[in-house]
Amino acid sequence: SVKGDPNKLDDDDDDAHDAAAISEQNVYDQLSSYYSRLSDLDQQVRDCATTFNTYYLKDDRSSRQSASDAAEALEDQISDLKDEVEDLDVPIDSQNYSSWKDIITLYDDLENRIDVICDAWEISLGGHQRQQVPPGL
Numbered sequence: 001s002v003k004g005d006p007n008k009l010d011d012d013d014d015d016a017h018d019a020a021a022i023s024e025q026n027v028y029d030q031l032s033s034y035y036s037r038l039s040d041l042d043q044q045v046r047d048c049a050t051t052f053n054t055y056y057l058k059d060d061r062s063s064r065q066s067a068s069d070a071a072e073a074l075e076d077q078i079s080d081l082k083d084e085v086e087d088l089d090v091p092i093d094s095q096n097y098s099s100w101k102d103i104i105t106l107y108d109d110l111e112n113r114i115d116v117i118c119d120a121w122e123i124s125l126g127g128h129q130r131q132q133v134p135p136g137l
Helices: 012-055 062-087 097-126
Strands: none
Touching: 012 062, 012 097, 062 097
16 A cells, blocks of 8 residues: 555554564564573583593593583574573563563573583683682583
8 A cells, every 4th residue: 555545544553562572572572582491591501511520630631621622612603592592682671671681690600600510621721729629600
């Protein structure tokens, strides 16, 4: 139809409502995607802690370096995903706003946990006093 057609009802409000609903669904879908990755990332952080506690005293420096590199790669991946979540445009009046903030907090927690493991690897590889990563990480 031609814009301004006098025989057509104005449905701009419906269009705006539909766009808002689509936008909320889009935000929800994106947040769900990031949330669904958390469990696997949590397990990878746990695995890095277990690997550290198994190998940090070993004489084989190449195995320790390889484990350190894997932890650093995971640290980069978590940091990148956290940045992506933070960069989502979620308005404060969105019904998904609190979930968005919670998911950022969960990624921040993962990032802090893997940072501790990476720091511990640096100490181990640097030959400084060695200390286990707490088992709760």
